[in-house]
Amino acid sequence: MAKAENILITGATGMVGHQVLKLLLQKDxxxxxxxxxxxxxxxxxxxxxxxxHDNFMDFRSVANDLKEIDICFYCLGVYQGGVQKDKFFEITCDYQxxxxDVLADESPEATFVLFGAQGADPTEKNLATFAKAKGRAENLLSExxxxxxxxxRPGYIFPTGIRQPKNLLYKIFGGIVGLLRRFDLSSAHxxxxxxxxxxxxxxNDERAFNIFEEPDIKRIARS
Known part of the structure; x- marks a missing residue:
């Protein structure tokens, strides 16, 4: 079991990050x-x-706050349709x-948990911006x-809290998924x-590296 006294989280105002933060504040x-x-x-x-913090391209000004971090939950992200291609790569990859770069200097023994996405392509050969950017983010972490x-790597994420996605298509699809979930016909989380x-x-996971796909997420959440 990992030492986990000091936690860092990014994206805590987002749909998933906010739920992670609430769980952390409930944990002994x-x-x-x-x-x-x-x-x-x-x-x-x-x-x-x-x-x-405003400049996510440079975290040196908050380096002192990144000392002695045991676990980092990286939940920062953006919907592809909300920004241009270059900005999507910047937010998805360059921010991370x-x-x-700074966290590795201040807390080299930290565990890093990346909120990625289903369809990420670590080969970076996929022509789809989403798949290529998410794959590059995984590669950057691996390095x-x-x-x-x-x-x-979750697929569709069904919102349950006050943090709701602004994307209209996401909301429309969410209504369909919500109906399917009532009858346990959806694999969405x-x-x-x-x-x-x-x-x-x-x-709790003592492995050095692992990628969690949809079946893994469902199994762990129900354990």
Whole structure:
């Protein structure tokens, strides 16, 4: 079991990241959770330190806050349809690399948990922007020297909390998925189930590296 007293999370104002943060604040043994984001999470807890940061291409100004981190949950992301191609690569890949460059210096023994996506192509040969960018993000993580690295590849994520996706097609598809889930006919995961699987694996999985696909996520969440 990994030491997990000090936790770092990015994307804690997002649909999945917010669920991860709530679980962390409910977990025994967690002494500090550092959230780096542009906006407040809306949660209050004496263990939560919120750092408001604007330049995600450079984390050197918050390096002191990245010391002695045991686990990093990287939940920062954007929907492909919401930005141009170059910006999607910047947010998906360059932001991540900027953080890991500093985190690796300040907390080289940290476990890194990446909120990825189904369809990621680590060969980076796929012509689809989404698949290529997500695959590159996985490769960037693999190149780091963190002793434990976990990648989660969920498909459709069903929102359950107040953090809802703004994409119209996502909302329309969500209504269909919600109906199928009532009859257990959908393989989609709720944001709560995905967050639960990420936290359980980070705290308990002793492997050095693993990629969690949809069946793995469902199995862990139901354990």
């Amino acid at each position: 043994g967690v002494k500090k959770v550092v959230s780096i984001s542009r906006n407040p999470t809306g949660l209050n807890d004496p263990r939560l330190t919120e750092i408001f 690399r900027a953080l890991t 780091t020297a963190f002793p434990r690295k976990f990648i989660f 709720s944001d709560q189930d995905l967050a639960k699987a990420m936290v359980i694996a980070a705290f």
